[in-house]
Amino acid sequence: MHRRDLFSYYRWLVLFAGAGICLLPLWATVIGGFKSSGDLRTNAIGLPKVWVAANYLSILTDSGFWRMLWNSAFITFFTVFCTLLVSSMAAFTLAHVHFAGKRWIANYLALGLTFPFPTAVLPVFIRVRDLGLLDTYWGVILPQVAFNLGFSIVLLRGFFSELPKELFEAAFMDGCSYAKMFWKITLPLSRPILATVGVLSLVGSWNSFLLPLVMINSDKIYPWPLGIMQYQGQYSTDWGRVLAFVTLTMTPAIFFYLLAQKHVIAGLTSGAVKG
Amino acid sequence: MIGKDIRKRIFGSGKVTAVLLFLPPALLLFTMFVILPVAEAGFYSFFNWNGYGSPEHWINLDNYTRAIKDPIFHQSLINNLLIILVSTLLQVPFALWLALLISDRSRASVVFRAIFFVPYILAEVVAGLIWRYLYDGDYGLVAMIYGWLGKAAPHPLAERGWATAALLLVVVWKYFGFHMALFIAGRQSIPSDILESGRIDGAGRWQLVRSIILPMMRPVIVLSLFFSILGSLQTFDVIIALTGGGPLNSSHSAVSYLYTFGIQRMRVGYGSAVGVVLFVICMLVMVFYRRLFMREKEGS
Numbered sequence: 001m002h003r004r005d006l007f008s009y010y011r012w013l014v015l016f017a018g019a020g021i022c023l024l025p026l027w028a029t030v031i032g033g034f035k036s037s038g039d040l041r042t043n044a045i046g047l048p049k050v051w052v053a054a055n056y057l058s059i060l061t062d063s064g065f066w067r068m069l070w071n072s073a074f075i076t077f078f079t080v081f082c083t084l085l086v087s088s089m090a091a092f093t094l095a096h097v098h099f100a101g102k103r104w105i106a107n108y109l110a111l112g113l114t115f116p117f118p119t120a121v122l123p124v125f126i127r128v129r130d131l132g133l134l135d136t137y138w139g140v141i142l143p144q145v146a147f148n149l150g151f152s153i154v155l156l157r158g159f160f161s162e163l164p165k166e167l168f169e170a171a172f173m174d175g176c177s178y179a180k181m182f183w184k185i186t187l188p189l190s191r192p193i194l195a196t197v198g199v200l201s202l203v204g205s206w207n208s209f210l211l212p213l214v215m216i217n218s219d220k221i222y223p224w225p226l227g228i229m230q231y232q233g234q235y236s237t238d239w240g241r242v243l244a245f246v247t248l249t250m251t252p253a254i255f256f257y258l259l260a261q262k263h264v265i266a267g268l269t270s271g272a273v274k275g
Numbered sequence: 276m277i278g279k280d281i282r283k284r285i286f287g288s289g290k291v292t293a294v295l296l297f298l299p300p301a302l303l304l305f306t307m308f309v310i311l312p313v314a315e316a317g318f319y320s321f322f323n324w325n326g327y328g329s330p331e332h333w334i335n336l337d338n339y340t341r342a343i344k345d346p347i348f349h350q351s352l353i354n355n356l357l358i359i360l361v362s363t364l365l366q367v368p369f370a371l372w373l374a375l376l377i378s379d380r381s382r383a384s385v386v387f388r389a390i391f392f393v394p395y396i397l398a399e400v401v402a403g404l405i406w407r408y409l410y411d412g413d414y415g416l417v418a419m420i421y422g423w424l425g426k427a428a429p430h431p432l433a434e435r436g437w438a439t440a441a442l443l444l445v446v447v448w449k450y451f452g453f454h455m456a457l458f459i460a461g462r463q464s465i466p467s468d469i470l471e472s473g474r475i476d477g478a479g480r481w482q483l484v485r486s487i488i489l490p491m492m493r494p495v496i497v498l499s500l501f502f503s504i505l506g507s508l509q510t511f512d513v514i515i516a517l518t519g520g521g522p523l524n525s526s527h528s529a530v531s532y533l534y535t536f537g538i539q540r541m542r543v544g545y546g547s548a549v550g551v552v553l554f555v556i557c558m559l560v561m562v563f564y565r566r567l568f569m570r571e572k573e574g575s
Contacts, residue, residue, distance in 0.1 A: 089300065118509060119553055225512070229516065
């Protein structure tokens, strides 16, 4: 009895300490955006002595901030959409259509799982420039989709090939074409794995930094991770402003996480395991 | 086996169209933006080239010898090694410890799991900037704590050695939640009757962990270490946001070195050579790690 009590104290102590370590930096950031410069020097975690709304307001009323979020939303949407479309088509073919060279193609595409992106970034820059896509959304979207294909196809193909064979045989009998099978049978039955791939590519694209850093020059189409670094460079130790900016840019991600918490955790981890 | 008219249907069911329509987009994108660039990085690495025109000035292995002789590059690789060591020896055990405390399905455990995962979903640049503030020394947490003690605060990000140590802490903070979630999934997949029979045999909590739970979690631990090594080798965003590689280029990783000395200065050949070194290291790690620990996976 006594030992069980002791364990439970120890457990709660560790858990609350861990939660504090995770959340305290975020709290300091959110609340820091409301503080004056003097306050920020001495009082990192308490409530502001005087609430300053100017930092948040100046960012929220700046059209540049909203444009950045729009840029990121655009890039992320099309990255996720194209990743799902292109990889599910390929995965369907590799799972359900029999043709010569299939194994070879599957192995070729799976190479993408192992390649570190930074190795390719300079040649990708040259290619994007030669295609005239430098400084455009698609200069970021296309390479992102390409680097997502490895894990997406492996995940989708694994799931597709475990769908019940009888369904497809019955569809054959009814004279259903492959294209129709893909739209009417495979995709509707594969929502969980499509969600996993979607979450992985969504989070990756929303947060991505190196690729847009290399491909995009004009701040008109900066996605937010570039914008935040530019803002920090501009105001460097005016931390009230920078913290407000950080808070506002992390809000969409936090909201998304709170709404779809289970899917996000499952997607980001189970995707890794199966990939 | 298949009747004539069914075969006809299959053949007429758009097989050729499916293959010719469904595969090419993936193959084209993948070849253009993944396979060719990696091969091109190998090719460009033998040139002195600023990216304009075509690469003409062949310089053999000069880019590689220059990188290998550069003390900043050495420091970057050492920092990568430090990140690997901290990730595998501190972060992963820490994540495992927490995971075992919250792997039941109680409400409290679900809430704590959600909290511990929060740092992982933040963008790396966000994590970097938040900690840049906390470490600032004139502002933030470090300043506050030293203020309480009545001492002048240090500026950890401005001091060689300390900047890298500060970076290591941020890496642990940012990524432990991912490993914890892997471990929770692994722990929950252990059938409860095995644990029950252990309990009936009189095994204590610690004995259960040592002789049943950890051995059964071996595959997920092996996987988690694998991710933490490969992830550590590619650390970049968080460094740029936290230290920018400074002070005096002491806190770079291989990738932030590649960015700073290859991409920013448009030295395509040199940057490619650094990229190839990174590529080779990753491949070696992967092959050796698989050989040593992941043999069971080869069968499937």
